[in-house]
Amino acid sequence: MSDDDDFMADSDQEQYDFEYEDDDEPEDGDVDIENKYYNAKQMKADNPQEAIEEFLGVPKLEEQKGDWGFKGLKQAIKLEFALSRYDDAIVHYKELLTYVKSAVTRSYSEKSINNMLDYIEKTADDPTAYKCMEEFYSLTLDTFQATNNERLALKTNVKLAKLYLDKKDYTALSSKVKEIHKACQREDGSADPGKGTYSLEAYALEIQMYAKMKNNKRLKALYQKALTVRSAVPHPKVQGIIRECGGKMHMSEENWKEAQSAFFESFKNYDEAGSMQRIQVLKYLVLTTMLMGSTINPFDSQETKPYRNDPRISAMTELVDSYQRDDVHRYEVILKENPDLLEDKFIAENIDEVSRTMRTKAVLKLVAPYSRFTLAFIAKHINIPISEVQDILGVLIVEKRLKAKINQEDGTVVADQVEDAEHVRRLHDWTKAMSDLWSTILHDSEAFKLEDGQAGGGAFMLSGAGFDGPMTTGPQTRGVGGRARPQKGGKSGKISAWT
Incomplete structure (x- = not known):
């Protein structure tokens, strides 16, 4: 596999399919062994438990460890993992790793093991599975470090670091990324151009960690360092992750212009990688456009135009349209009709600023002709709570954008003439x-x-x-x-x- 097929890549589904994974591999060997293997494959869909036993019987028929035994163990392990038989999967994975030293070729073993690790990474969905994954990675590292297979050892370390990120084990993650960075250096401490891809992937994981920890100071330093890596040819999804985190960092600093640029680059990378995260980042891009107060429609660019009418993005499209028209009533209706928008914590945290801007502009426009009005009057026309009306007026008065006095006892406001x-x-x-x-x-x-x-x-x-x-x-x-x-x-x- 190429460097582009690393841990964060959306790999082709076929490489994880039991039916086609081994079809391009040599079929030499005893006929009985071959028949037993293919008989087991036919049983997988209807009776996976019996299929496991059949696959495990294949290595026993070989006088010496060979390709058929290796393939039989691979299929059994995948089924065991899918059925949550994690202890059995670990036992048989240990047996599988004994084949890589002499029974199968180096390139074939590396490809097969990497596919195996990719498969369990995509299949795992609970803490017990994560524990099994960690054991798989540790066993793999012990085996391939001993055989000096530095390439697979680096890939496995990156996968293990990602597992620590998913588990929020930041102490273990910090230690692991340091190990990866060190492995990507020459003896004199300079960067090894041939390992730039792994170093960039380590940066991506570390950046995600500090983003979750909201440590912007450290995040900013790593983000700038990651952008200077030139020796890598990473998968575009890795670049998408780095840019997305950079955009969120700029947003926290209220640097809307840089945030917009970072999100746009992230979207293009995710789009190139075919990652579904492109839809979410496109929402962030629209959100940033509103925070900037820009009159330029974010869907006017060639890259984003195909998504203008995408139903997954339609709510954000309508939001930016109502924002640019100062239509606060339509804006509020869209938010109420699309509560799923606020399920994303990042959008929920930042949409309040947009809503506040919309409501403030609406309040100023509404009270302009009056010298005396009530808080209830504004609340009714803009459809927001009286408490928020009072907060908005308070800010306007402090910022000297409105000269008025609020009588909290009777809820009236007298504008200064x-x-x-x-x-x-x-x-x-x-x-x-x-x-x-x-x-x-x-x-x-x-x-x-x-x-x-x-x-x-x-x-x-x-x-x-x-x-x-x-x-x-x-x-x-x-x-x-x-x-x-x-x-x-x-x-x-x-x-x-x-x-």
Whole structure:
């Protein structure tokens, strides 16, 4: 197997299928042994208990340990593990490991054992199974370290470290990842380029550990170190895990932009690996977009566009749509209709910030026209508890985004009119300035001059703006209702004004 088929890879199901696993292997050997083996395979589905006994009978028919006995033990162990016969599985796994020294080839034994460990890792689902897995890994390490099979020993150590992570045994995990990192170094302490993949997988496990422990300081240091590893060609799922943890770290620091970038990279890696975790990370990406207050739809990119109408992501799609339209009522309805969204602890922890932002904007918009209102009035229109209304108003007042006073006894709020008074004062000053300007232009400007000898006649010259002639202000220019009208016989360009 290649390095890309390591512990966090979603391996092809066929390699764990009992029916096809050995079909490409040589079929030389005694006919009776071969018949017994295939007879046992036919019994697995209907009678697994008898199939186990039949498989265990195959090695007994061989005079010397060989391929058929090895294959029979493999099938028996898998069935025993699936049936929770863990003690029997351990006994027969010990027997199986005796074949790897001489009975089967090194490459075949390595592939078979690695497949075996992958199988039990996917099948285990309870603490008893985890204990059996740990025993399997320990036995494997003892065997392959003794035969100097460093490659399989590293793979097994990584699997064992992952088991410690699942069990939340962080002390054992820390010790194991140190061992892996040391094994990935040369004698002079420098990184071994040929083992960069295993080192990166160890970083991924360690990063997950510190993410669960919420130790952001240590997590950040490891995350930056993992991004500098260039000698590895890891499975994209490993990169997806590292980027996902990095995104969560940035979120905890309220570094929305870096979080968005990390989640996007994580999504692309998970998508490339075919991992279902891509859907969950896509939800995180949408959540980050809302926290950023971005108006860019996260589903506009080429990578995410195919998931826009995916029913598994539809609730988050509707949420971001209502957020960008400031539709708090629709936003609240979506949250209530999709309680499964909050089953993810990370989303539950961060969606409150988005909800708070939505409700705050709605409160400001609602109270803008009023100078006096009640807490119940806001609670009714936005459909949130009165206690939360009071909290939002309190924050707005402290942040000086709203000048008001809350009367907690009767639940009323009185908005301070200082800003309105200031606005009126400035408007008055502006009006007075315009009036002074007009007066100056009318009396002092050279554009308006009284004609000689007409000072008492009420006429003056108007020049500029297309006019060049006398404007009279005497009684003869008064029209009906005091409206200005031209003098009879007056030339074009002369208008009358009222006194």
